[in-house]
Amino acid sequence: MNSVPMSDIRYFCYPRTDAPPEVAAELVGALRNHEDAISTRQLENGLVSDDVLTEVRSSLEAVGFDVEQGKRADEKIHRPVLFGENGEPELQYQVDGYHPEHRCGIEIEAGRAWDGNAIYRDLIHAAMMVQVDTLALVVPNAYKHSRGTTPAFEKTKRVAETLYRTDRFDLPYDLVLVGY
Secondary structure, X not given: OOOOOOOOOEEEEEOOOOOOOHHHHHHHHHHHXXXXXXXXXXXXXXXXXXXXHHHHHHHHHHOOOEEOOOOOHXXXXXXXXXXXXXXOEEEEEEEOEEEXXXXXXXXXXXXXXXXXXXXXXXXXXXXXXXXXXXXEEEEOOOEEEOOEEEOHHHHHHHHHHHHHHOOOOOOOOEEEEEEO
């Protein structure tokens, strides 16, 4: 029996009735390369999402993701939502990264993941983006702040479980939820 070394980087894929998309293992492997630097269970203070993205950028790029390089418009990754005249994107949303082969958008969140409701924005935006068949939503296992600790991964997992079990609507993408 193969044993997998214990890791603070963990994930669930949705819908849970489907095999995980191929990109899930690549993404999680890339994040685990930086586990000591990003693990919210090990660090005394958590990182902001830009710091996490900076830390993991090289490994994400190594597995095929185009990754946001900075805050200037030309350093961002945009995914079209609506097209206008001459087929030009009329409305686009930003993602932290995009894997063109796997058609996977990635959003890395920190404190805003749960406490700032960023996960809801990410889930809705991904539903409207063109050529996003998988959303990788990367959130802290534990967001540490002055008032205590928020179990962001567990709370986000409850939302994902509900969304993928309800028969009220279907999300048009697979979700890879990763806790770091």
